[in-house]
Amino acid sequence: MARTVAQVKRRGVGDDAADLVREAIFDGRFPPGAPLREVELAQQLGVSRGSVREGLAVLAREGLIRTGWHRPTTVIGIEPEDVEEVYALREALDGLAARTAQSRIGASDVSHLLALVDRMAAETAGRGDATALVHLDIAFHDTLYTIAANQRLTRAWQAVRSQVHLFQIRRVRDGYLPYRDSVVREHRQIIRSLQGADPQAVERMAREHVAAARQSLLASLRPDTR
Amino acid sequence: MARTVAQVKRRGVGDDAADLVREAIFDGRFPPGAPLREVELAQQLGVSRGSVREGLAVLAREGLIRTGWHRPTTVIGIEPEDVEEVYALREALDGLAARTAQSRIGASDVSHLLALVDRMAAETAGRGDATALVHLDIAFHDTLYTIAANQRLTRAWQAVRSQVHLFQIRRVRDGYLPYRDSVVREHRQIIRSLQGADPQAVERMAREHVAAARQSLLASLRPDTR
DNA sequence: CCATGTCCGAATGTTGACATTCGGTCGTCG
DNA sequence: CGACGACCGAATGTCAACATTCGGACATGG
Secondary structure, eight states: OOOOSOOOOOOOHHHHHHHHHHHHHHTTSSOTTOEEOHHHHHHHHTSOHHHHHHHHHHHHHTTSEEEETTEEEEEOOOOHHHHHHHHHHHHHHHHHHHHHHHTTOOHHHHHHHHHHHHHHHHHHHHTOOHHHHHHHHHHHHHHHHHHHTOHHHHHHHHHHHHHHHHHHHHHHHSOOHHHHHHHHHHHHHHHHHHHSSOHHHHHHHHHHHHHHHHHHHHHHHTTOOO | OOOOSOOOOOOOHHHHHHHHHHHHHHHTSSOTTOEEOHHHHHHHHTSOHHHHHHHHHHHHHTTSEEEETTEEEEEOOOOHHHHHHHHHHHHHHHHHHHHHHHHHOOHHHHHHHHHHHHHHHHHHHHTOOHHHHHHHHHHHHHHHHHHHTOHHHHHHHHHHHHHHHHHHHHHHHSOOHHHHHHHHHHHHHHHHHHHSSOHHHHHHHHHHHHHHHHHHHHHHHTTOOO
């Protein structure tokens, strides 16, 4: 399972712009529904409108923004239906990823996953930054998809990944205590199933993990009747 | 289940370019691995390079072409691993779509699906154009996703839809007799399950349909050792 | 007072020119 | 003779200007 040394990935200016805008959306500087005007972003980021367009196309692929014909692109909202859609799809995706990963997983992969969970445990114990915990959570599932090694599946995951990230941040913002307690335990269970030989067991475990996250997120969204 | 009257969809020049190039790929005018040069396409289609870029971005989203940094975009190939990847993902996607559609399906939806299958039967009986049969097959599954009404799920399907289309055309080209026999029967079975009330049954039926297609496609690809 | 039609500002869609990078070829040196 | 390195053509990445379209404000007529 030898990997290439470093493999610097050559990127365009558009990708940099996408990273900056994505970060701004996660930070709440572009709240849901906010318009992302091309000329405005172009002069703020110091690049041309063409590159901004390219970057917005990336974010559109990730489902973070919505765009239309001669209409300003806007940040997506977080309605209960959106959560239902994303997590229903994620359940199917994560289930397949876990099942596929089980048949390809190696010892180094296991230690990598365990290291991530250990860092999660450290974060929850030390009352560290909540967003760090979310990053680790996402990184765990990224690794799962990498192990599964299905390019199409990985792309499908990337198409909802940023939305999941956004949802989790929102969930963490207003009361994330239950998340904190269960996240380490559930991920450890997934690793254990991954090391077993029962495909149905891993898939069920992965799906239940997603289902639990959905439930928790919907619950934290419900009292929000402002 | 009232729909809007017509809803003309405003599109850009880039989308038109994407349609033209996609058609050309399906027709075999751009064989697997062929380079799609932007300047060349631009003057052939009579539009600017920017619009061609936009169109190629659409096809890249559909997974029909591969692109890289300062590297010509090329048509994807049809290797056995590609088939495995696409159909493994499609199994998960179609399973979810069928299960979701079951809980939302209406009488008009059923008649629409039945009409499509009837047209399939007419094509198979009359020894009509094989590509027409593929179009109907794709249209059937499009309808399923429309009924499921999960936008994220639909987008995930669209990300593999064109690849499935390409595979099916290839399969149809070199001997498609088994496909012809089973396609009508399997789709009718799916409709019947859709009208039932057992979610696991529909999902299993949809998954088996995809698995059968994968098997058949791989078989028709194997003797191809040229 | 409400409905309708027209006009206008602002944003996106489109275009062609310029800058950057890639792959290969040619030449040179060990 | 083989390997290394610089050059060069061609293709993509980036940019700023022009054309088109949208939504609303305003005026007008019923």
